[in-house]
Amino acid sequence: MTLSHSKSESFRIFDAISDRYDLINTVLSGGLHYIWRKALRSALPQRFDSLRVLDLATGTADVALEVCKDERVQSVRGLDMSKGMIAYGERKVEKKGLSSKIELLVGDAQHIPFADESFEATTMSFGIRNVPDVVACLRESHRVLRSGGRCLVLEFALPRSRIIRSFHLFYLRNVLPLLGRWLSGHQTAYTYLNETIEEFPYGEDFLALMRRAGFKQPQFKSLTGGIVHLYWGDKT
Template sequence: MTTISVTEQISRKKVWLMFDRIAHRYDLLNRLLSLRQDVAWRKKLARHLPDLSSLYLLDIATGTADVALTLIRHSDKITRALGVDMSEKMLEEGRRKVENSGLSSVLSLETGDATALKQPDNTFDVTTIAFGIRNVMDPLTGLKEMYRVLKPGGRSLILEFSLPGQPVLRALYLFYFRNILPRIGALISGDSYAYNYLNKTVETFPYGDAFCALMTRAGFENVRAWPLTFGIATLYSGDKPGKGKDVPS
């Protein structure tokens, strides 16, 4: 059992409360700040789902359920889905969206910590997390939990911000993240801390080969990475060893 220090408990709670404060504007801000690229990035996840006729999905740090809803809409293979998050306000927004989508029979949302998932070993065919792994205090533990709850032959898909490799693009991107994004975010959400936090975590979080190495340490095989939109985001994929069992037709 992992022991969490008092300092880490305070830090984790601060992050969760931050997302509570911006929940009502979270989707709008994502669209504006990514110029709607986040929509295309989420759709790309659906192309990398395991090749099984029936999938049970776990979406971690589900927020307002954008990823889970996108995957269900773009893949008829997902027959059951669960989204977990530690921000109750984000889950409230997500539950409204699920109800309005008519997909409440497929997707349910509940409170859940990425580093201590309540679900048993070998439960899901696919686990996902989008723009959430860098908010996990111990990313390696989060990855190990994603791995643990996967069935043998299952797959984890991770979408996260990264930094462009091209020097000029990288400089422009960092200027945007340090100087423009926090101001737009604060203006719309009323929370300057949240978007200053965002740029700091993006700049310091491992990406590319470094993040692939973390996935390998967590136990994943066939780890791959696809840079998106000049490298400002990256899609990662890793498989749990074993053979997935298809559902008879």
């Protein structure tokens, strides 16, 4: 499949829709994104008493804010290529009074600007699909984790059940681009979303990429009938 936008430029789409991103997310997912983020928080590693978290492709900081509900979280660094998304996220962080705990930075998840072994957990929610070199990004996650640390990835997938899958594909191809165009005022942002969901490796194929990046026994869990997967891998 040829994508309507290059992945290396995808952050520009997010720049263009940053003010409406949260609302569109809630409408298009029917509010399910709250449940998916909660599942990610529940999977933070239990073996540490305190956690430093790096949230890649942090966008408007929803995951950064969510993980702070775990009292063990001492600090969160959020990294994203889109200045617009970061600026919007910073306003949310400030409103919640969490500016001393959460710091957002502009940067590329394929070249993480932090030293080796700086974090107990890395998170990435609906971001890795947008990154041109997925293995490079996962390797970087592995590099910045300390031993025993965990990489957590939330990403769209396609359901295994044929019936659910055909309904879901109908939604992705026909309803989502129309609704997305209407809500965002952007002609192609949500066509890009459905294209990237359909072409992106999921399930065992994604676990194979995690293994290539150095995670020994990565696992995944299907959420909401398989339309989203939560992946995790520990650094040994």
